[in-house]
Amino acid sequence: MTEHRPEVSTEDFVKLYGAQFQEDPATLYGRIRQDYGGVAPVLLDGDVPAWLVCGYREVHQVTSDSQLFARDTRRWNQWENVPADWPLLPYVAHNPSVMFTEALEHRRRAGAIGDALSSVDQFDLRAHCEQIADRLIDTFAGAGEADLITQFAMQIPLLAIAKMYGMPEAETPALVRDVAISLDVGPDAIPAYGRVQESMGRLLALKHRQPGHDVPSHMAQNPAGLTDAEIVQDLLVVTAAAQQPTANWIGNTIRLMLTDDRFAMTLSGGRGSVGEALNEVLWHDTPTQNFIGRFATRDTQLGGRRIRTGDLLVLGLAAANADPHVRPDLAGGAAGNHAHMSFGHGEHGCPHPAPEVAEVIARTTVEVLLDRLPDLSLSVPDEALKWQRSMWMRGLESLPVTFTPTYVASHVASWG
Structure with a gap:
C-alpha cells in the first residue's frame, strides 16, 4: 500500500541548485530520499517548483507510463512563472525534435x-x-x-x-x-x-x-x-x-x-x-545526473505525493541508481548488473x-x-x-x- 504524505508548503522544498551538487551529490540525494521518500518537492533555478523523482521504483513507474507522465513540455503548468532569461529554458523550450514528441x-x-x-x-x-x-x-x-x-x-x-x-x-x-x-x-x-x-x-x-x-x-x-x-x-x-x-x-x-x-x-x-x-561509473557517478523531465497529464498520486495536472517531474537518474534497494554493493563491484537508469x-x-x-x-x-x-x-x-x-x-x-x-x-x- 502506498504511503500517503501530506501536502507540502514552500519552506519544505529542496533547492535543486547551488554548490552542494558539485562535490558529493550522492550524499545529498541520500538525505533527500531519507527525508522525503521517493518523490521530493524541489525548487529549480529562480525557485520554480517541481518534483524530484529520486526513488528507483518511482523513476521506473514514471518512465514506464508515457500516457500519464508525458514528454511534451507545453503541458507544463508553470510557464507563466518562467522568465525569458531562465537558465534552464534550453531544457524545456519546445522544438520540433524527437525529444518532445509523444505516442x-x-x-x-x-x-x-x-x-x-x-x-x-x-x-x-x-x-x-x-x-x-x-x-x-x-x-x-x-x-x-x-x-x-x-x-x-x-x-x-x-x-x-x-x-x-x-x-x-x-x-x-x-x-x-x-x-x-x-x-x-x-x-x-x-x-x-x-x-x-x-x-x-x-x-x-x-x-x-x-x-x-x-x-x-x-x-x-x-x-x-x-x-x-x-x-x-x-x-x-x-x-x-x-x-x-x-x-x-x-x-x-x-x-x-x-x-x-x-x-x-x-x-x-x-x-x-x-x-x-x-x-x-554508470551506477555510482553517472554522467547524466538528472533529466527534465515528464509532465503529469492528470491529477495523480506518486510515491505518496499528490501530483497535479501539468506538474513537472525531474527524473533523478543518479538518485535512483543510488537507491539502496537496487544499488550494487560497491565492494563487490557492479559487474554484470546493468539495471541502472x-x-x-x-x-x-x-x-x-x-x-x-x-x-x-x-x-x-x-x-x-x-x-x-x-x-x-x-x-x-x-x-x-x-x-x-x-x-x-x-x-x-x-x-x-x-x-x-x-x-x-x-x-x-x-x-x-
Whole structure:
C-alpha cells in the first residue's frame, strides 16, 4: 500500500541548485530520499517548483507510463512563472525534435533513429575510435603530461559521430568547435547552435545527392518518411546526446581507474577491468545526473505525493541508481548488473542501440589510452579535482595526469 504524505508548503522544498551538487551529490540525494521518500518537492533555478523523482521504483513507474507522465513540455503548468532569461529554458523550450514528441509520432521518429544507429558497423566504429584515440594521444604523448578532459575525452565522441554521419573531413573541426560552444551557457551558445544546425542541413543535402552507408542517409531512406526538417532536428538531438554524456563517461571512468586500487592491474597493461569500470561509473557517478523531465497529464498520486495536472517531474537518474534497494554493493563491484537508469527507461529512454554505440566509443578510447600510457597517474590529489558546476551533468572540469614521455613520429593528422 502506498504511503500517503501530506501536502507540502514552500519552506519544505529542496533547492535543486547551488554548490552542494558539485562535490558529493550522492550524499545529498541520500538525505533527500531519507527525508522525503521517493518523490521530493524541489525548487529549480529562480525557485520554480517541481518534483524530484529520486526513488528507483518511482523513476521506473514514471518512465514506464508515457500516457500519464508525458514528454511534451507545453503541458507544463508553470510557464507563466518562467522568465525569458531562465537558465534552464534550453531544457524545456519546445522544438520540433524527437525529444518532445509523444505516442505514435514519437515511436515513428525514435524508430527511425534506432534503425539508423543499428546500421552502424560496430567493428568499424571501434577501429575508427582506436585511430581517433591514437591521434589524440600522439599530440601530447611526448610531453609527459596532459589534461585528459580537454585534450582527450571531450574531443572523442564528436569525432566518432562525424564518422558515423559520413561528414566531410573538412567540416569536422568546425563541428567539434561549434557543438562544444553550443553546449555552454555563454553568449556564443545560440549562434554556435545555429551553425551546427546549418552544418546538419548541408550534410543532409549532400546525402540526398550522394547517399552512403551512414546515419543521415539511412534516416532519409527510412520508411517512416521523415521530412528534412525532422531529420536535421533529430541529428542535432543525437549529436548533443552523444557528446557530453559520452565524454563525461570516459572522463569519469579514467578517474575511477586512477583512484581506485581495484583497477591498479588494468593500468599496468591489462584490459579486463575497463568494462567493469565503465559500468560502475554508470551506477555510482553517472554522467547524466538528472533529466527534465515528464509532465503529469492528470491529477495523480506518486510515491505518496499528490501530483497535479501539468506538474513537472525531474527524473533523478543518479538518485535512483543510488537507491539502496537496487544499488550494487560497491565492494563487490557492479559487474554484470546493468539495471541502472543512466540511459533512462521506457519509450523515451535512449533508443536501442544508442547505449551500445556509446559504450563502443567509451570503452575503445579508454583501452587505447591504457595501452599507450600504462604508467598514467594523477598529477594532483583526487580531492583536488573539480567537477563541472551542474546538477544535470556529472563530469570533471579537468583531469591532469603525468606519464613517461613517448616519442611519436610527426605526421599530419587526418580524421578520415
